[in-house]
Amino acid sequence: MGPDVSAEEEIHARLSALYARAAVRADALAVRVSVLLSKTVLAGLLLLPFCQPGTFYIVRVGHLTTPPEVELHARVVIPPSAPSIPASPGSSSDHVSLSEADDKRGPTIAASNAPGSNVPATSAPGATVPALPAEKEAPAKPVPPAQQTAPQWTQDEVAAAKKDCESLLAKMAVDSEELPPAREGICGAPAPRLLKSVGDSKVRIEPAATLNCKMIAGMNSWILDKLQPAAKKNFGSPIVRVVAESYSCRNRYGLARAPISEHALMNAVDVSAFVLADGKIIRVSKNWGPTAEELKKSQKSSDAGGDKAKFQVAASKLGAHDIAKKSDDQDKADDKAKGDDKHKSDEKVKARSPEAIKEEQAKQAMSAFLHEAHDGACDLFGTVLGPDTNEAHHDHFHLDMKERKQHRALCE
Numbered sequence: 118m119g120p121d122v123s124a125e126e127e128i129h130a131r132l133s134a135l136y137a138r139a140a141v142r143a144d145a146l147a148v149r150v151s152v153l154l155s156k157t158v159l160a161g162l163l164l165l166p167f168c169q170p171g172t173f174y175i176v177r178v179g180h181l182t183t184p185p186e187v188e189l190h191a192r193v194v195i196p197p198s199a200p201s202i203p204a205s206p207g208s209s210s211d212h213v214s215l216s217e218a219d220d221k222r223g224p225t226i227a228a229s230n231a232p233g234s235n236v237p238a239t240s241a242p243g244a245t246v247p248a249l250p251a252e253k254e255a256p257a258k259p260v261p262p263a264q265q266t267a268p269q270w271t272q273d274e275v276a277a278a279k280k281d282c283e284s285l286l287a288k289m290a291v292d293s294e295e296l297p298p299a300r301e302g303i304c305g306a307p308a309p310r311l312l313k314s315v316g317d318s319k320v321r322i323e324p325a326a327t328l329n330c331k332m333i334a335g336m337n338s339w340i341l342d343k344l345q346p347a348a349k350k351n352f353g354s355p356i357v358r359v360v361a362e363s364y365s366c367r368n369r370y371g372l373a374r375a376p377i378s379e380h381a382l383m384n385a386v387d388v389s390a391f392v393l394a395d396g397k398i399i400r401v402s403k404n405w406g407p408t409a410e411e412l413k414k415s416q417k418s419s420d421a422g423g424d425k426a427k428f429q430v431a432a433s434k435l436g437a438h439d440i441a442k443k444s445d446d447q448d449k450a451d452d453k454a455k456g457d458d459k460h461k462s463d464e465k466v467k468a469r470s471p472e473a474i475k476e477e478q479a480k481q482a483m484s485a486f487l488h489e490a491h492d493g494a495c496d497l498f499g500t501v502l503g504p505d506t507n508e509a510h511h512d513h514f515h516l517d518m519k520e521r522k523q524h525r526a527l528c529e
Contacts, residue, residue: 259373262381263302263366270298270307278308282330289337291315296327304366304381312363316341320356326363329383331518335497336386339516343493348393351482351489358392362513370509379500385517391490399483401504402512406484409505490514495528502529 275298286293292314299305312326315337322336340359348356363386368375379385390400407415494501494516502515506529521527 261302261366261373262304262368262377265302267300267303269300270305275307278306278330282308282310285330285334289315289334290317291333291337292319293333294325299327299383301366303377306383309364309383312336316345318355318357320345321358323358323360324362326361326386327383328363328386329518332384332386332516335516335518339490339494339497343497344391344490347486347489347493348391351486352393352395352397354393354395354397356391357394359388360390360392361386361388363387379517379519384519385500385515387513387515389513391486399486400512401487401514404480404483405487405504405511406481408511492528495526498526500527502527505529 291312294311294313296309296311298307299309306329309327309329310333312322312328312333314321320340326332326336328336340356344356344359348354363380364383365378365380367378367381369378380387389402390398392398491501491503491514494514498516499519499521500515500517502510503513504511506515519527
């Protein structure tokens, strides 16, 4: 400084210079801090979508202290299936945990529009947000028996089955063809045979049935010991052919989720008709007569129609000669009870002509034979199902050798 400058002015000038330099440095620092903060905020915004819920903390405006362990959770979208239950009166909207809110009321429109609804409520220490229920997986589609896997028959199993066949069929006059061990998925048998006919008279099985030897022995006994005596008694003619279906790799009734059928194990036949030596055909579907369900309905209607309905229903199981006699007696009793005039009586006599009586006798004989065949099968097979069982068996007899506890047969 020049000699004319006083000490005071010199000090003032130096302070001004220091202030100016401080101001410049402060401005530079502010700029640097501002840039750093901007970069930090930008980085935080970029990283925010990748952060897990509960990473940050939040303090509600107006609170003096921060509650312990207050987590900021993402708003949970409850699926439509979650019940909506209104909150109980007197509950605090400021200090109810998110998990409790989900359990008690779930999200509502009013709650989302309420002040502070975007700020998650505080939760009690240790409380956790319940996990959403996992979606139930659709049940797997069942695999048909033919597509399932099973081990092949061992040599010991095949040898044992063949030995049983020799023992069972040694004294029986059956015409059967030995087949190789069969395995189709979980279906088949170790020693199947193709049954063509039984007995010395060669009663044919059409089509030839693929069965195990227990079923073949059962069919032989049923045809020779039960069917032939019943046929000769009711028709005076023996049976020469039995119409039946046998092997089918499927579940019961062909349903996807039912147990496996005995047909799949070559252990069952479905018999639908019988052919006599004189050419007459007896079909289960047409000649069985009234079923058990129809008998019940007729029993109820008989209250309004008198005892004649009971007689007509029960007649299906009577012998032909008894039917004709009881039918005439019943008609006479009805005419006398109702006081029919001579004209009506003449019409009844005309309706009961010898031809009509003969036709009725033939129908009743076929029904009686089928009932005897069904009942006789119950003495030999493990399962016997027929028209009285259900609609699925209205046209055939199902016979199988399924083993049951206490060796009790199922006869329906």
